[in-house]
Amino acid sequence: MRELNVKEITEAVARLCQEANYSLPEDVMAALQQALASEQSPIGKQTLEQLIENARMAKAEQLAICQDCGATVVYLEVGQDVHIAGGGLYDAVNEGVRLGYEAGYLRKSMVKQPFSSRVNTKDNTPAIIHTDIVPGDKVKITIVPKGGGSENMSRLFMLTPSKGRQGIIDSVIKAVEEAGSNPCPPIIVGVGIGGTAEKAMELAKKSLLRKVGDHNSDPEVADLEKELFIRINALGIGPQGYGGTVTALGVNIDTFPAHIASMPLAVNLQCHAARHKEAVL
Amino acid sequence: METINIKAPLNETTVEKLRAGDQVLITGVIYTARDAAHKRMVEALDKGEKLPLDLKNQVIYYMGPSPAKPGHAIGSAGPTTSGRMDVYAPRLMAEGLKGMIGKGDRQSPVKDAMKKYKAVYFAAIGGAGALISKTITKADVIAYDDLGAEAIRRLEVKDFPATVINDIYGGDLYQEGKAKYRVSPEKLGLK
Structure with missing residues (x-):
């Protein structure tokens, strides 16, 4: 059984939160370019140009693409031959979110009590975590900042x-x-x-x-x-x-x-x- | 496309000349407020208390920024969905609010209030927060500091890009734009 320390998970989550918020996946950028080529409306074309420029600027300057840096949705695929050591897996993920959103100048958008007091948790935790147990000895982490x-x-x-x-x-x-x-x-x-x-x-x-x-x-x-x-x-x-x-x-x-x-x-x-x-x- | 340069705060002459679909560049001072700040402002009015700012001729931008990096005036600063402010907006227009910037449809009571109080609804490009931040030269929290990203901020803007969605005459770009490019399933050969 392979051992994986929770510190590695925290570090990876912190890094991924920032990278995800600064840089759009290549397939999405390509789709926006294709949309620009096919759009018929002048104002629509201009809007798409600005969206592409925004994404390029965010990536180049390491800025949040959107001020809504999302609820942090996290997909974990945990290999059944991995032993997570040194602490709780979900604690490690949330610590990564906390560190990543602070260090990355990302907006914290989670409120603790959803229907009355709605006080911000100030660190974008808790993350929304989905876990699958899969064959193998790796852990795959996918971070999805999902806007409200x-x-x-x-x-x-x-x-x-x-x-x-x-x-x-x-x-x-x-x-x-x-x-x-x-x-x-x-x-x-x-x-x-x-x-x-x-x-x-x-x-x-x-x-x-x-x-x-x-x-x-x-x-x-x-x-x-x-x-x-x-x-x-x-x-x-x-x-x-x-x-x-x-x-x-x-x-x-x-x-x-x-x-x-x-x-x-x-x-x-x-x-x-x-x-x-x-x-x- | 042609753009119209306008100053904020607004005045009646400016508001009267704007039409749905116009693209504008706003220069001057605007204020941010979103869900929590709106709730608090309307609760203050209900109690007969003064608002933290005089709304006469002002523009409210529905926006909660990401934190500013060192050397920047503000972080990413794009609009949030305006519909959530619909329950509060007519009340603020009655207090003198002349402009709102956000994204997404407004409900009829808001559009009716815009005609009644001569106020305009602009959209900024949702998800272009990094780009928009370059047009904000100064940002200061002036009220409700405890709300963090949702606090009321005074923004100094230069050539802030926006599109008129609803004018004071009942014009609605969302409806007009959609109607123009809509193709029925029958025309596509589909049921």
Whole structure:
């Protein structure tokens, strides 16, 4: 059994929080460039140019791409042959968030009590941590700073099986149309179909980690992704909602088997600042 | 695209000439306030207390910045979603507020209040916080310091870029822009 000290995890999380907030993944930058080439609206084009310039400046000057440095969503894939030593794994992750957000001049956006006093925890903890146990002796850490504006536009539809494919289409379109300009389009649309209520949302959120433009390996799901992409971009919302032909950079769908009575559908929207950063220890 | 240079605080003449879709560069002084500061201001008004600033002709920017790096006036400084301030905005317009900067749709009571009190709603580009920060030359917390990023700040801005979304005549860029580029599923050959 391989031993991994929690200090290494804390250091990695602190570093990843900063890198994720300063620098967009290459596939997202490429998608923004492609959007600029295809956008028909003049104000939409100008908006995309500014988004690209903003991302370049943030990376060059090591500044936060967006002042909303997110709730820190952390995906851990822990190899079953790793022994985490020296302290609690989740304590180590939260300590990394605390150090990274302070050292990186990142905004702390978490409040302790969600429905009344809402006092800021002042260090962006606690992180939202998802853990998978996987084969092997490595630990993979993925940091996703998720902004509140796009997260607020998430939708869960507990559809019945008779609604079928058209029901999925109608509901996703409804979610995107109602979100309008709020989630900072152009957006990436994360969709989870199947499982239970919480499983569907987990699928939707995690699908956002897929590279923009890559499709689900199941041809039927990929086909649905392509159709939704066309339909969403025909809504006319455009960059920042000013009107235009690019509302979405991509549509990512993941599915899971479902109960005979259920067809859960979750939609999790990601703003154009689709930040995430990974490391394997 | 053509831009219009405007000064903040605003005045009635400026507000009257702005139309949905206009792109403006704002120079002067604006104030930040978002969810928590709005709640506190409206609670103060309910109790008959004075606000920490005179809102007459002022512009409020819905924004909570990231911390400033050494040598910078402010950290990243893009807009937050305005809709959350809808329950408070008409009250502040009644106090003289002339401009709001944020992103995202406003509800009818806010748009009605904009017509009634002659106030304009601008959008700044959401997620362009690093770029926008370059147009803010000075930032000082003037009230509600305990709210951290949500405190009220006085900002000095030079050529701050914004787009008029809702004017005082009922114009709405979000609706007009969407209608212009919308293609029906039937035209795409889809159900």
